[in-house]
Amino acid sequence: MTHVLKIEDLHVSVGDKPILRGVNLTINHGETHALMGPNGSGKSTLGLAIMGHPGYEVTSGSITLDGKDVLEMGPDERARAGIFMAFQRPMAIPGVKMADFLRHATTNVRRPDRKEGEELIPMREFRKELREKMEHLRMDSEFARRYVNDGFSGGEMKRAEILQLAMLQPKFAVLDETDSGLDADAVRLASESIADIGHQKMGLLIITHHDKLLEHNPPEFTHVMLGGRLVETGGKELAVELHQHGYDRIRKAYPDAEALNQKLLAEDAEEALA
Amino acid sequence: MSTDAPAEPKSEIGEINKYNFRTETTGVFKAKKGINREIVNQISDIKGEPDWMREFRLRSLEIFESKPMPKWGGAIDIDFQDIYYYLKPTDHQGKTWDDVPQEIKDTFDKLGIPEAEKKFLAGVKAQFESEVVYGSLEEDLAKKGVIFTDTDTAVREHPELLREYFGKIIPPEDNKFAALNSAVWSGGSFIYIPKGVSIDFPLQAYFRINAESMGQFERTLILVDEGANVHYVEGCTAPMYSTESLHSAVVEVVVKRNARCRYTTIQNWANNIYNLVTKRAYAYGDATMEWVDGNLGSKLTMKYPAVHMKEPGARGEILSIAFSSAGQHQDAGAKLVHEAPNTTGQIISKSISKNGGRSSYRGLVAVHPGAHNSKNNVVCDALILDPESRSDTYPYIEISEQDVQIGHEASVSRIGEEQMFYLLSRGLSEQEASTMIVNGFIEPLVKELPMEYAIEMNRLIQLQMEGSVG
Numbered sequence: 001m002t003h004v005l006k007i008e009d010l011h012v013s014v015g016d017k018p019i020l021r022g023v024n025l026t027i028n029h030g031e032t033h034a035l036m037g038p039n040g041s042g043k044s045t046l047g048l049a050i051m052g053h054p055g056y057e058v059t060s061g062s063i064t065l066d067g068k069d070v071l072e073m074g075p076d077e078r079a080r081a082g083i084f085m086a087f088q089r090p091m092a093i094p095g096v097k098m099a100d101f102l103r104h105a106t107t108n109v110r111r112p113d114r115k116e117g118e119e120l121i122p123m124r125e126f127r128k129e130l131r132e133k134m135e136h137l138r139m140d141s142e143f144a145r146r147y148v149n150d151g152f153s154g155g156e157m158k159r160a161e162i163l164q165l166a167m168l169q170p171k172f173a174v175l176d177e178t179d180s181g182l183d184a185d186a187v188r189l190a191s192e193s194i195a196d197i198g199h200q201k202m203g204l205l206i207i208t209h210h211d212k213l214l215e216h217n218p219p220e221f222t223h224v225m226l227g228g229r230l231v232e233t234g235g236k237e238l239a240v241e242l243h244q245h246g247y248d249r250i251r252k253a254y255p256d257a258e259a260l261n262q263k264l265l266a267e268d269a270e271e272a273l274a
Numbered sequence: 275m276s277t278d279a280p281a282e283p284k285s286e287i288g289e290i291n292k293y294n295f296r297t298e299t300t301g302v303f304k305a306k307k308g309i310n311r312e313i314v315n316q317i318s319d320i321k322g323e324p325d326w327m328r329e330f331r332l333r334s335l336e337i338f339e340s341k342p343m344p345k346w347g348g349a350i351d352i353d354f355q356d357i358y359y360y361l362k363p364t365d366h367q368g369k370t371w372d373d374v375p376q377e378i379k380d381t382f383d384k385l386g387i388p389e390a391e392k393k394f395l396a397g398v399k400a401q402f403e404s405e406v407v408y409g410s411l412e413e414d415l416a417k418k419g420v421i422f423t424d425t426d427t428a429v430r431e432h433p434e435l436l437r438e439y440f441g442k443i444i445p446p447e448d449n450k451f452a453a454l455n456s457a458v459w460s461g462g463s464f465i466y467i468p469k470g471v472s473i474d475f476p477l478q479a480y481f482r483i484n485a486e487s488m489g490q491f492e493r494t495l496i497l498v499d500e501g502a503n504v505h506y507v508e509g510c511t512a513p514m515y516s517t518e519s520l521h522s523a524v525v526e527v528v529v530k531r532n533a534r535c536r537y538t539t540i541q542n543w544a545n546n547i548y549n550l551v552t553k554r555a556y557a558y559g560d561a562t563m564e565w566v567d568g569n570l571g572s573k574l575t576m577k578y579p580a581v582h583m584k585e586p587g588a589r590g591e592i593l594s595i596a597f598s599s600a601g602q603h604q605d606a607g608a609k610l611v612h613e614a615p616n617t618t619g620q621i622i623s624k625s626i627s628k629n630g631g632r633s634s635y636r637g638l639v640a641v642h643p644g645a646h647n648s649k650n651n652v653v654c655d656a657l658i659l660d661p662e663s664r665s666d667t668y669p670y671i672e673i674s675e676q677d678v679q680i681g682h683e684a685s686v687s688r689i690g691e692e693q694m695f696y697l698l699s700r701g702l703s704e705q706e707a708s709t710m711i712v713n714g715f716i717e718p719l720v721k722e723l724p725m726e727y728a729i730e731m732n733r734l735i736q737l738q739m740e741g742s743v744g
Contacts, residue, residue: 051699052698052699053695054691054695055691074698075695075698075699076698076699076701076702076703076704076707078699079698079699079700079701080701084699085699087696087699090696091690091692091693091695091696092693093693093696093697093710093711093714094714094715094717095713095714095715095716095717095718096710096711096713096714096717100710101697101700101710104700104701104702104706104710105700105701105702108700108701108702108703108706109700109701116703116705116706147714147717148714164700168700168701
């Protein structure tokens with residue numbers, strides 16, 4: 001059976017502010033979808049709503065995974081069901097070692113029925129696998145002993161997210177600017193790693209502003225988000241066009257969506273000043 | 275590692291654990307409830323004490339009666355006449371566990387003491403109610419002149435050494451509860467480490483209160499002679515009763531030149547215990563005194579381990595962890611007094627409050643005139659797990675010297691929604707996620723502990739966290 005993540009007419013608000021206004025998107029296992037759009041259009045909001053962030057309220061519409069209602073699940077249940085998000089700004093958890101965190105996460109995701117307090121994956125087996133994955137990602141073994149995202153550089157954070165993707169092997173993954181804040185070499189390494197781990201092996205929803213990541217992970221579909229809606233969908237060539245020419249054509253073609261986008265951006269700016 | 279432990283059965287208060295069991299004992303003598311001259315004389319009679327100690331006790335009783343209750347800290351609602359001050363569980367102290375009455379031996383078996391002794395301890399004292407019921411010390415340490423005995427025995431066998439320091443670091447006049455302890459004290463450890471002797475493994479004392487409405491008043495004196503080194507560990511537990519019990523210890527430590535002493539407490543009292551303890555150390559030239567103070571459980575803890583740096587080069591370090599849950603108040607902290615030049619002090623305090631618990635950090639840093647070039651740094655971090663819980667910081671600083679470096683940092687954080695979401699999004703349950711965040715919070719302190727205690731500490735935190743997410 002092919003796994004399917006299906007989003008239908010999704011409306012999402014933050015506080016009482018509507019951000020997404022009717023998103024429809026179907027991702028089949030093995031497909032790569034690029035999600036593009038100018039700042040403030042709602043790309044990260046879609047990812048966070050899929051993952052179940054409590055601050056992002058789904059006001060109508062549905063998300064299903066193989067027909068099961070995802071909106072009924074807490075974020076931990078979604079993770080155990082095979083949904084993953086690589087965050088743009090992952091949180092630091094001081095004092096918690098990467099290895100301990102990952103051992104819990106990996107155990108829970110692989111054994112979704114595990115009850116609290118039950119055995120974790122045996123230490124030896126887990127360490128071996130972690131070491132192999134880290135070597136593959138060219139990460140220093142010291143990394144496993146560092147505290148989760150604590151004092152990490154931007155690049156280290158992104159690589160830690162990719163390591164988690166590699167360990168958790170989800171069915172579907174949202175990658176939110178996993179290539180941003182990196183120098184050229186690091187972008188290439190990240191792009192290759194994701195291609196190796198995820199491309200055609202999972203359903204990928206890639207949010208990016210750069211072309212490198214998509215060169216290594218050519219998308220079957222490119223979606224453009226503006227004002228909280230997917231206004232256009234195309235193939236790989238649409239991503240290439242947007243990278244080369246920007247969003248001017250899109251903004252002109254969809255004036256209503258553009259107006260909403262501008263309004264949200266202006267409100268964000270006001271809030272930032274307040 | 276902590277989260278690997280199998281789940282323990284839970285009680286109605288959500289944090290019951292292996293420590294909450296009662297032992298049926300007959301005991302050989304139980305003094306009447308209440309405190310007065312008659313009771314104090316009776317304790318002294320039973321112990322067959324010399325006159326000087328009896329007089330010390332009676333004088334302390336007067337001081338206790340004349341002193342008001344502390345006007346700060348937590349709410350203390352104790353009826354001093356409704357407590358048993360002395361309970362003798364057995365008429366002799368065991369040199370092997372087989373010498374200990376079966377039901378008491380079983381108690382310490384359940385607490386894992388004999389097992390720990392075999393694995394990694396250089397010596398053990400086990401106190402049950404008012405008396406030390408078992409004691410051991412590695413033979414080669416005894417040959418080197420190390421003394422590790424209960425304080426009652428020390429009064430008889432090492433009177434000169436004991437009298438030189440007993441009640442000198444913490445006199446009965448110090449505070450009401452030090453006076454109470456001085457009047458009715460029983461048990462506790464007496465340790466002497468001779469010059470240059472270094473002990474590789476910890477000496478441990480374990481204090482168990484078993485009876486209801488009991489007062490435990492152990493008295494500990496540790497003397498670390500020049501260039502010597504010792505790590506002493508104490509553990510404390512009691513079963514849960516509906517009425518309050520009182521634990522009020524006095525611990526005096528003397529660390530001579532170039533010597534080092536680390537005193538680690540892992541306290542996990544039941545939630546009906548008032549834990550009002552006075553601990554103070556004198557550190558002499560280039561000596562180091564470290565208090566590692568882990569406070570879990572109890573109804574109210576008021577405890578501020580102190581180091582007085584008496585001579586140049588002395589160091590005082592205090593690491594404090596406090597965890598308070600429903601109905602609990604941990605008023606814990608530290609005192610560092612720089613009395614000489616070139617002395618260095620550090621306080622690191624971490625407190626966690628959940629389910630309406632209250633944690634307070636109360637600390638004093640004092641630099642006396644002439645203690646130039648002294649350095650002191652205080653870091654206190656509080657983690658609050660829910661809106662019902664509370665954390666306060668009361669730092670007192672008294673500096674009478676210009677040429678000093680003083681640092682103070684304090685932070686209060688709540689488990690953030692974003693941190694929680696991040697861990698949940700990786701498949702951790704809320705319970706696992708909050709336990710992980712709490713363990714991470716205290717990790718900088720726990721990693722200072724020997725492995726066995728680090729595991730114990732993490733396990734205790736785990737127990738405290740169980741049932742914390744509803």
